[in-house]
Amino acid sequence: MGADVAPDIEIASHSGLSDPDASRALEPATPLMRDADPSGVIGEILEGARTFVGADAAFVSEFRDQRQVFRWVNGDADSFGLRIGGSVPLARSYCRELITGRLSGTIPDTRHDAVAQILDVTMREGIGAYVAAPIVRRDGSLFGTLCAISHEAHPGLDERHGRFLSFLARLVSDHVTRIGVDDGHHLAIVHKVRSTLDDIGAIRVALQPIVNLGSAEVFGEEALARFGDGGSPDRWFGDAWEAGLGKELELAAVRAAWPMAEIIPDHAFLALNVSPETIMSPRLEEAWGDVDPHRIVLEITEHRHVKDYAELCRALRPLRKRGVRLAVDDAGAGFASLNHILALSPDIIKLDVSLTGGIDHDSARQALASSLMAFAARIGATVVAEGIETLRELEALQILGIRYGQGFLLGAPRATTESAP
Numbered sequence: 390m391g392a393d394v395a396p397d398i399e400i401a402s403h404s405g406l407s408d409p410d411a412s413r414a415l416e417p418a419t420p421l422m423r424d425a426d427p428s429g430v431i432g433e434i435l436e437g438a439r440t441f442v443g444a445d446a447a448f449v450s451e452f453r454d455q456r457q458v459f460r461w462v463n464g465d466a467d468s469f470g471l472r473i474g475g476s477v478p479l480a481r482s483y484c485r486e487l488i489t490g491r492l493s494g495t496i497p498d499t500r501h502d503a504v505a506q507i508l509d510v511t512m513r514e515g516i517g518a519y520v521a522a523p524i525v526r527r528d529g530s531l532f533g534t535l536c537a538i539s540h541e542a543h544p545g546l547d548e549r550h551g552r553f554l555s556f557l558a559r560l561v562s563d564h565v566t567r568i569g570v571d572d573g574h575h576l577a578i579v580h581k582v583r584s585t586l587d588d589i590g591a592i593r594v595a596l597q598p599i600v601n602l603g604s605a606e607v608f609g610e611e612a613l614a615r616f617g618d619g620g621s622p623d624r625w626f627g628d629a630w631e632a633g634l635g636k637e638l639e640l641a642a643v644r645a646a647w648p649m650a651e652i653i654p655d656h657a658f659l660a661l662n663v664s665p666e667t668i669m670s671p672r673l674e675e676a677w678g679d680v681d682p683h684r685i686v687l688e689i690t691e692h693r694h695v696k697d698y699a700e701l702c703r704a705l706r707p708l709r710k711r712g713v714r715l716a717v718d719d720a721g722a723g724f725a726s727l728n729h730i731l732a733l734s735p736d737i738i739k740l741d742v743s744l745t746g747g748i749d750h751d752s753a754r755q756a757l758a759s760s761l762m763a764f765a766a767r768i769g770a771t772v773v774a775e776g777i778e779t780l781r782e783l784e785a786l787q788i789l790g791i792r793y794g795q796g797f798l799l800g801a802p803r804a805t806t807e808s809a810p
Contacts, residue, residue, distance in 0.1 A: 484534040687714070
């Protein structure tokens with residue numbers, strides 16, 4: 390039928406789970422919740438699991454206090470009702486049945502599995518295929534499970550997929566023994582981000598103009614997210630990515646920003662800051678509603694690593710055919726932005742503030758800006774200088790031939806009264 394977990398049950402029995410009626414079954418996990426994954430290792434593992442299996446979603450769950458707590462998720466988790474920090478009763482869950490040995494670790498089609506068919510979650514969440522493996526700590530105790538699930542049946546699933554997830558589960562086990570974050574701190578971050586996601590209007594938008602340096606005409610407006618506590622947007626998005634909710638927060642920011650297209654000049658574009666993960670999300674186009682794609686510029690920064698440029702280019706191709714433009718932000722700030730430029734051939738290259746700041750008296754900055762301008766001309770891209778704060782910087786950039794700019798000298802971010810519907 391598939392890769393069975395029976396060989397692992399002997400290890401799992403150290404926590405009393407080999408006997409479903411044992412009094413010590415499903416003991417609480419350790420007081421520390423091992424959720425923060427600043428290095429992104431577990432996120433990469435889940436991405437690998439989901440891709441190899443061809444699943445809709447993958448997750449790592451921890452067994453604690455008779456509940457299955459979702460610690461990391463990847464893919465279309467929302468369609469299964471999966472939320473980081475959320476939990477469900479462990480009794481009669483797939484993972485409980487997996488650990489007790491009543492459910493196979495690989496189920497290509499739940500319609501043909503007697504145990505899966507009697508579990509309410511099969512119908513409730515629409516599970517058509519399932520592959521999973523237990524996550525066992527080095528001391529033999531059970532942490533939880535690594536799972537990949539799909540809505541549709543996957544007839545091609547076999548023992549290979551189960552063995553691969555067992556291998557990945559061992560990698561997760563190694564990692565959770567090395568990282569640990571206070572449960573309350575992490576849950577507070579999850580709650581903060583979730584509360585914002587659930588509150589329509591919690592994200593406000595400020596607009597900063599991008600202008601023609603010669604005529605001072607507005608060329609575009611960059612939408613900047615603002616949060617109710619006045620906290621740094623970088624910190625908010627950093628916390629969200631750490632909590633596994635970064636893409637959701639970015640999509641919420643896009644939804645809050647798209648009405649701004651109605652209040653900016655008709656000829657101007659609206660620039661939206663997004664990560665590679667968000668660009669590849671099928672929900673991105675839904676988030677900006679009915680805005681003319683020709684008025685949309687997606688700004689990708691160097692803050693998030695691009696795992697596969699070919700995949701990112703495939704996701705961008707239909708968007709760009711419809712008229713959406715791509716900007717690479719922070720050019721000159723590091724290697725990532727230069728890689729973005731080489732791999733993505735953007736329509737707009739934005740020179741980072743670290744390059745434009747003091748450019749009026751720094752020949753090295755001038756030389757680098759000139760080189761980037763020459764390259765932009767070769768690929769047909771427009772150059773925008775960010776962070777212009779003094780008249781001397783403005784004059785130096787004009788002498789170099791840069792036509793467009795952004796910065797406090799040209800216009801500070803201004804609050805708007807519009808909000809997402």
